[in-house]
Amino acid sequence: MSKGQELAAEPGAHQGLTAAEIAFIREHLYDNPGELILKAGKFKGLDVKKLAAQIQSRQKALKKLPEWSANEKLIFPPALSVEQCSSEATAHYKAGIVSGNTLIDITGGMGIDCYYMSASFTKAHYFEQQPEVASTAEYNFAQLGASRIQVHAGESLVALRDGLTADWLYADPARRDANKEKVVRLADCTPDVAGNSGLLLNAAPHILIKTSPLLDIDLASKELQKLKEVHIIGYEQECKELLFVLDREMPGQNFKIKVRIVDSVGRPLHQLDFDREEERSAVVGYAKPSGYLYEPHAAVLKAGAFKTVASRFNLQKLAMHSQLYTSESYVEDFPGRSFKILAICKPDIREISQHIPGDKANITTRNFPAKPEELRKKWKLKDGGGHYLFATTLADQSKVVIVCVKPI
Template sequence: MSIDKMETDEPGFSRDEISFIQTHQYENAGQLMLKAGQFKGLDLKKLAAQIVSRQKAVKKLPEWYSNEKLVFPPALSVEQCSSEATARYKAKLISGGKLVDITGGMGVDSFYLSKSFEKVDYFEQQEVVAETARYNFEQLGVSNIEVHAEDSLNALKNGRITCDWIYADPARRDVNRQKVVKLADCAPDIPSKLDTLFNCAPNILLKTSPLLDIALACSELQCVKDVYTIGYEQECKELLFVLARDFKGDYKINARILDQDGSVRQSLDFDLETERNAAVSYSDPLAYLYEPHPAILKAGAFKTLCEKYGVNKLAANSQLYTSAHLVENFPGRSMKVVAICKPDMREIAQHIGGDKANLTVRNFPAKTDELRKKWKLREGGDFYLFATTLADQSKTVIVTIRAFN
């Protein structure tokens, strides 16, 4: 049974409701709904929705998850909101006297940004969402966030608000819940509202989907000072654009790979000219193989990696790198090469000792699922296979193990 809506007249839960959520927090919400008759006096639909949302938040928002009094929005909203790690990083990136969050939503970013600002104005058009955020901020002990249940752009147009920073996280799905990747297709349409925003603040921090084309977005926005590609765990989670009202130069690109507390584990900064002019060399696989983190790949630091870390590319479009000696601080996965094989399972099996291995496909004329089916390869184990194309256009499979335990 699908649980995708939360209906409640007022934020907050009774002690019995909190106890129910805590008792059943690891259970299947659909199965709980089938047992609704056993729980008289409780709104099982509301509580089951909370359980689903909390299950989505357990790793993404551990601080919020640990607070039993907080009210969570529908699970889709939890999936789309910032993670605690990325929100904490944003709070380290900018600071000042006053910030206006024009797309408040669940309020995760407002909450963490409030730690770096004297005052935060949170705007959200949906009154129920805004009131829930107000309630949650109170439970979290925040006193410097003012909640406004109204259209932020109307408030800014009226000229009654000025601030140091504006934060925006435009909605990235259309009415049919399809993903959109152009800024003009998001709500609000930030490029068309820049005059209004810059009349109220000299600086804007814009969060977008990692699917967005960075160069296209920067041409739409102009006055972009910095672009951040934010990596957490094994994904590029979001893009951040720092806009400055009076900035006229070229933007820098900053890749950041975060730990759970929002601290930076690895970073790489460059600009487009540096990338264009970076020296790049090619070679067949050597003793070690490197796969850049998705946040590094999204940043487009393909040639810069060679120059900064002293590695070679396997091919122009493969985005895999190699070296004779281990580069310990490479921003991504570091692997030790065991063998270089033809794309033939009989040869591969001689090196992995069976039919089980992890598989990555890069610049290779087949998809991962197709190769697994063709080779009857089970997933998992200690070996990592990279199916790719070398500089001479030959197809190969590189058998590796992790360079670090």
């Protein structure tokens, strides 16, 4: 055992859940946790407050963490921690871009990422400063059969300074400051991975840093040393997280941007690779809506691939700031939503209603002086149905509503 490992104490054993507690959680999994607490007197011999918290967390995790949710023996952290942890989909994706003999996870937490990424390594070190969190993670890893993960209750940076090394190092720094406000700079996260990048790169030749999608990519690129890639991960309709890959051998700072829209097991459904120079030099034309309409996925927009996505897929923009695209013939595999255009109308419900059946439509606004809910109320339309209304501004500054349906 290395000196670095000795600095991090092994966590105390977690007692886990009793058979009676597991049965209670199973029976009341879909009940209101608050109401269960109010009825606590009915359930003799059980800590209903503790179990209600487990139920609340599991309810949050059902879709986000299906494999973990299906294991009745696992202990879940508070619901807020479940909301903030990685999904299984994005954890699977991360496991696909790292591999080697040893992984060090310096920020521990619930352990979702460490668990899935550890499958790509012979062994993994999980570090967590809070003893109770570390103890719970160790217990959960044991229930999941993740024997290659060694849990340390202690400060990871101390172990790194003392000589602990690995092939890959992973960090998911806390993304709120002392006042619980969301932050957009890496330097305001804990631990300060930018300020400690020399230490991290000395401990491992490859670093993977996960951040909130709110983080400013270009600002972070100036804060980090040896930046090789930025992965922008989309899942369903949202941009879920940013991944910064550092490489000790990276000579310059011409990093690649990799947009990945993944499925439930982390496989890319759509992908777009480019760099800032390509975006700057890309030539894009403007046109009125014709044939088909394209709305980029949130991950594409976060990447700033506004011109690149047009040039790659041979599309034209409707206007400089609308971020909607069009083509005469249908383009497959577009990284976002695609629609067949039925009509282009003035923002007048009398004209729009000639092209939609009933009083239902899905409304989106792009570069338009009103929000979808305001238009829905004004036009007396319910949300839903098979028709889509895009209220936007064209290159000639005219305001229009594009009536669409799904292409197939």
